[in-house]
Amino acid sequence: MPDFPIMLNLRTRNVIIIGGGGVALRRAKSLLEAEATVTVVAPNVTPELAALPIELHQRNYQCSDLHGMFLVVIATNDPKVNEMVHQDARAEDILVNRADSPEQSDFIVPAVAQVGPVTLAVSTSGASASAAAQIRDQLETHLDRDWSPLLTLASKYRHMLQSTINDPKARIKRIKELTNADAVRVFKEQGAQAYQAFCQSLMPDTNEDDQQDS
Ligand SMILES: C[C@@]1(CC(=O)O)c2cc3[nH]c(cc4nc(cc5[nH]c(cc(n2)[C@H]1CCC(=O)O)[C@@](C)(CC(=O)O)[C@@H]5CCC(=O)O)C(CC(=O)O)=C4CCC(=O)O)c(CCC(=O)O)c3CC(=O)O
Ligand SMILES: NC(=O)C1=CN([C@@H]2O[C@H](COP(=O)(O)OP(=O)(O)OC[C@H]3O[C@@H](n4cnc5c(N)ncnc54)[C@H](O)[C@@H]3O)[C@@H](O)[C@H]2O)C=CC1
Structure with a gap:
């Protein structure tokens, strides 16, 4: 069954990212571009991520982190932590994106190209992230610049x-x-x-x- 593709308006919404590595950095950048209010929780945070205009809690995740959040990105390198955050988010009815599990995520993050007002977004339904990026590049190359x-x-x-x-x-x-x-x-x-x-x-x-x- 195919997913339902949407463009989410996150302006002024509270979103939280659990994890502070490379995936968290990519998500933080695009969420900030969408003008979301971004909180990051992780014991280890890349310097580039720490330098962004986010609220940063440099520690392990705790359940209360999710209170008042519209959306959570789960991107730690510990599947057990990812699972725990996921359960907590479900209990609070918060929209979940899990970097390690497209099957369980409420939504997938596609490969994106922004060309003025045109957004190209490609998902392979989780089959291959790097292929999604390749297909995105192909489409972008062929997009009529006018x-x-x-x-x-x-x-x-x-x-x-x-x-x-x-x-x-x-x-x-x-x-x-x-x-x-x-x-x-x-x-x-x-x-x-x-x-x-x-x-x-x-x-x-x-x-x-x-x-x-x-
Ligand atoms: C479900 C999803 C996450 C979500 O929805 O949040 C997901 C999941 C996973 N990615 C993995 C690996 C890689 N991901 C990338 C790169 C990107 N991944 C992105 C999206 C998504 N990745 C979503 C599905 C999208 C779809 O439907 O097609 C892109 C498009 C957007 C972005 O993340 O910003 C971005 C391109 C950025 C760009 O170029 O613009 C690379 C390439 C690289 O790093 O160079 C690799 C290594 C090569 C490979 O594996 O392909 C693994 C295995 C980890 C492991 O094996 O350890 C998982 C887990 C799993 O598949 O189970
Ligand atoms: N969606 C995608 O494009 C990709 C997804 N992945 C998946 O995403 C996961 C994360 O990838 P990276 O960012 O590269 O990992 P990473 O190893 O760079 O970062 C992991 C982060 O998780 C944090 N963390 C660990 N335990 C925590 C806890 N209890 N509470 C809060 N934070 C905690 C660490 O401090 C660190 O900041 C990978 O393990 C893999 O499953 C991996 C590559 C690409």
């Missing part, structure tokens, strides 16, 4: 259409035109300015048909 600047512009016009065309059918038809094959062709062949003019021509006030649309 999407990033095009989407940054399109998003603005999409919001304008959302606030000006009331009829859902007409609105969605027009929104799709912002990023369809013709729109992409304008961006590619004539550049960002021509694309903006194209988007502008889809706005209700510059298009007479929209009297019926809205």
Whole structure:
């Protein structure tokens, strides 16, 4: 059965990482990028991790560490500790990511590439982490670089259409035109300015048909 892929908004959420090695460092960096409030608990912590803007408890895990947490990353090198933290987290209904066990995790951390507003995320369902990274690299290499600047512009016009065309059918038809094959062709062949003019021509006030649309 496949997992359910989601993009989690962790801004202002409390998350805790149990463990302070290489895996914990990777998780801390990406959690901080997502603007989560990050606590780390581990007796030994890499200097690079200790230097990050985290709340650090340099000691062994204790059950009370989980109070008030939305999510826990379990990344110690001791399977027994990992299991204990997991049981505690279950009892408190906290979302769990276990670095040593994709089968038991509530969610898997995929291999990620961020290209402007586009996120590529690849999971092999735990079959091979290094293969996930390879597939991510392949996809990133083939991603059309025009999407990033095009989407940054399109998003603005999409919001304008959302606030000006009331009829859902007409609105969605027009929104799709912002990023369809013709729109992409304008961006590619004539550049960002021509694309903006194209988007502008889809706005209700510059298009007479929209009297019926809205
Ligand atoms: C379940 C998961 C963890 C989770 O969900 O938290 C998991 C689990 C495990 N990884 C292991 C090993 C390695 N992991 C990496 C690297 C990465 N691992 C990542 C994700 C995930 N790894 C999740 C599944 C993703 C999926 O579904 O495909 C990446 C993509 C993202 C990230 O971690 O940041 C990141 C690439 C970063 C990048 O390049 O961007 C390397 C390569 C390296 O280190 O160079 C190796 C060694 C080579 C190999 O084994 O492939 C082991 C065995 C440990 C052992 O044998 O001792 C386990 C445990 C197990 O599989 O049982
Ligand atoms: N998801 C992934 O990409 C990978 C996952 N793994 C798995 O993740 C585990 C962690 O990997 P690394 O970060 O490389 O390990 P590491 O050996 O660098 O770090 C282990 C950390 O666990 C801490 N720790 C040990 N006992 C603890 C306790 N009672 N309470 C709190 N912290 C404790 C140690 O102080 C240390 O900071 C590995 O054992 C392996 O099972 C390993 C490689 C890649």
